[in-house]
Amino acid sequence: MAAINEVTDLVTEDGIAVLTINSPPVNALSFPVRDGLFHGMSRAIEDASVQAVVIICAGRTFIAGADITEFGKAPRGASLFDVQQMIENAPKPVVAAIHGTALGGGLEVALTCHYRVAVPSAKCGLPEVNIGLLPGAGGTQRLPRIVGPERALEMVTSGEHVPAKQCLAAGLVDELTEEGKLREGAIAFAKKIVAEKRPLKKVRDLNEKVESARGKPEIFADFRKANAKRFRGFMAPDHNIRCIEAAVNLPFDEGMKAERALFQELVTGIQAKAQQYSFFAERTAAKIPDVPADTPTLPVKTLGVIGAGTMGGGIAMNFANIGIPVTIVETSQEALDRGLATIKRNYDNTAKKGKLTQAQVDERMGKLTGTLDFGALANVDMVIEAVFENMDLKKEIFAKLDATAKPGAILASNTSYLDVNEIAAATKRPESVIGTHFFSPANVMKLVEVVRGDKTSKEVIATVMALSKKIGKVAVLVGVCFGFVGNRMLAQRQREAQKLVLEGALPWDIDRVLYDFGMPMGPFAMSDLAGLDVGWNKATSKSSTLREILCEMDRRGQKTGAGYYDYDAQRNAKPSPVVEKVIADFASKQGINTRAISDEEIIERTIYPMINEGAKILEEGKAIRASDIDVIWINGYGWPVYRGGPMFYADTIGLPKVLDVLKQLQAKHGDDFKPSALLEKLVAEGKSFRDL
Ligand code: 3H9
Numbered sequence: 001m002a003a004i005n006e007v008t009d010l011v012t013e014d015g016i017a018v019l020t021i022n023s024p025p026v027n028a029l030s031f032p033v034r035d036g037l038f039h040g041m042s043r044a045i046e047d048a049s050v051q052a053v054v055i056i057c058a059g060r061t062f063i064a065g066a067d068i069t070e071f072g073k074a075p076r077g078a079s080l081f082d083v084q085q086m087i088e089n090a091p092k093p094v095v096a097a098i099h100g101t102a103l104g105g106g107l108e109v110a111l112t113c114h115y116r117v118a119v120p121s122a123k124c125g126l127p128e129v130n131i132g133l134l135p136g137a138g139g140t141q142r143l144p145r146i147v148g149p150e151r152a153l154e155m156v157t158s159g160e161h162v163p164a165k166q167c168l169a170a171g172l173v174d175e176l177t178e179e180g181k182l183r184e185g186a187i188a189f190a191k192k193i194v195a196e197k198r199p200l201k202k203v204r205d206l207n208e209k210v211e212s213a214r215g216k217p218e219i220f221a222d223f224r225k226a227n228a229k230r231f232r233g234f235m236a237p238d239h240n241i242r243c244i245e246a247a248v249n250l251p252f253d254e255g256m257k258a259e260r261a262l263f264q265e266l267v268t269g270i271q272a273k274a275q276q277y278s279f280f281a282e283r284t285a286a287k288i289p290d291v292p293a294d295t296p297t298l299p300v301k302t303l304g305v306i307g308a309g310t311m312g313g314g315i316a317m318n319f320a321n322i323g324i325p326v327t328i329v330e331t332s333q334e335a336l337d338r339g340l341a342t343i344k345r346n347y348d349n350t351a352k353k354g355k356l357t358q359a360q361v362d363e364r365m366g367k368l369t370g371t372l373d374f375g376a377l378a379n380v381d382m383v384i385e386a387v388f389e390n391m392d393l394k395k396e397i398f399a400k401l402d403a404t405a406k407p408g409a410i411l412a413s414n415t416s417y418l419d420v421n422e423i424a425a426a427t428k429r430p431e432s433v434i435g436t437h438f439f440s441p442a443n444v445m446k447l448v449e450v451v452r453g454d455k456t457s458k459e460v461i462a463t464v465m466a467l468s469k470k471i472g473k474v475a476v477l478v479g480v481c482f483g484f485v486g487n488r489m490l491a492q493r494q495r496e497a498q499k500l501v502l503e504g505a506l507p508w509d510i511d512r513v514l515y516d517f518g519m520p521m522g523p524f525a526m527s528d529l530a531g532l533d534v535g536w537n538k539a540t541s542k543s544s545t546l547r548e549i550l551c552e553m554d555r556r557g558q559k560t561g562a563g564y565y566d567y568d569a570q571r572n573a574k575p576s577p578v579v580e581k582v583i584a585d586f587a588s589k590q591g592i593n594t595r596a597i598s599d600e601e602i603i604e605r606t607i608y609p610m611i612n613e614g615a616k617i618l619e620e621g622k623a624i625r626a627s628d629i630d631v632i633w634i635n636g637y638g639w640p641v642y643r644g645g646p647m648f649y650a651d652t653i654g655l656p657k658v659l660d661v662l663k664q665l666q667a668k669h670g671d672d673f674k675p676s677a678l679l680e681k682l683v684a685e686g687k688s689f690r691d692l
Pocket of ligand 1: 061066080101105131134284
């Protein structure tokens, strides 16, 4: 075996050169990998005894893309383009042997090979769009030449990882080899190519599929229209579409030039930076400084959930989905039946969309057991309590759990606000108690705030973080404080939105500004969706807030056909003249003079205090790092990923400006805007949140 460099080696067996890349964790196309490929290929080409070349990877995956950490740095060594030219123009067949995932630049390298083989478990995709980019190494020009422009549009704008069998059907892969025997399979395939004297197939020369789409601009217009909502605010999807258009309308080399120019626009822009930051932020959130990666974890093979309401049911589904049996405890048969029926309905709806088979629905439902017997929790490995937010009730439940659950069982609370230490103190085993704050709907939303109590053990933290990943969630560790990270910051925005309405901005103005900023909906549309009467009490309601007045008028949100907005039968919202009058009357009763409020002020009043609260959270050590806060906002509240999260956004505005605006707002509106000490310090030191 001859080492080409520290991450590649070349060995020739029976006339077939096998060029192996071994660059953990994901064989990304870093400078040494590119160099190794370049020199390995040139050696194999020069060697007259070599009849064909197989490019294969060691470790868990084929090349998973360009090395994202190299973007923005000075180029070094062989470029990806040089490598691809060398492969595509090789005078002997080159076969890509794919396992794991061939993604982005990885698939683009494979597409310059003359043939591709894969194991059945492999997947291929061009996921650049998810990091604000487009495939910039010919992917947008070669892919449609194999799969056709329509399928290519779908693939590059969704970034989906396409299973090998589908790749085979689409012609993206030429042959599947036996699982676990990729090397042997690829060598045998290469020998077959040589024996049969098959041509050196260059994807760039396959023009039939792109040519047949030429002169049909409706393909692109229709696609843009059908996906406008999905692409809202993002730059990358449209740039990807423009590249596929170029593939259809231009000769290959011209199309490559268009791809390059559009790639450059994206890679130098703020959206790509934000989306790449977010990619790494999500992975960094799993790293906890004092809970090292080798911390032992506890086995969680069975779960108990207390409460079959919306949250309890959604939480239970996450575990049933991965085959963990769940015991759901309720206090009344009626509530239990209702909860289980809701879960069944959710699964059935997913099945109707073709995303689950009936057998899968039955299997998952089969993992759920409902009971009224609290004692059924005696043997489970972990319990998640999901009853309503009442400290006395939670303490009572945890005391009972302490008496019931087996030693070492993890006792988790799904509280969204309450003090996990106080809950833990109701047991004699606070080291086993932790918060798992799921977001609603819990079977859909990706975020879990994992709340660390003062006494929570490291094993319990490590277990819950790993388990969250297993059920497909993004977990962020946070400390105990009212509302933890997400809801604590949200409270700032809600307070200001309510105040702004009395000062003259209408609910739909505020919602429009925040929607245009990229949020899924504004605070008033959100209240209407959730129901204005959550936490409202008719008996004690005294028309003392707008919300009370609206609830008293039976305008309780979408469910009553009216809230801040009026709704038609299809739940389409319309600004309400009634509400406008209610607001005007209430403001005048309060002696507030209304005024015109600009969109800019709406952003500053609602978002800057959130940033300030985020800084306080960091100051108090309730979040480990600024990027963790951003992960929470992107995955729990739909903050637009192309703006990177509130803390990243603050850095892009510049902290001196944020501080300055907060000071002005403090002078006008009081200490709700008092800048945090951390923000003052960072500005004084010329630093940003990312420097922390
Ligand atoms: C591109 O290719 C551009 C080209 O079109 C053209 C250029 C001209 N770079 O996710 P995991 C790290 S753009 C650097 O936890 P999994 C990751 O940070 C790229 N590092 O594992 C983590 O590090 P750590 C297009 C990368 O098994 C570790 O690897 N490709 C890269 O759950 C493990 O990652 C993509 O967008 C990278 N490209 O999932 C694919 N990828 O351990 C992005 C990963 O220190 N990657 N790392 O935290 C993925 O989707 C997933 O990582 C993958 C594995 C599915 C591969």
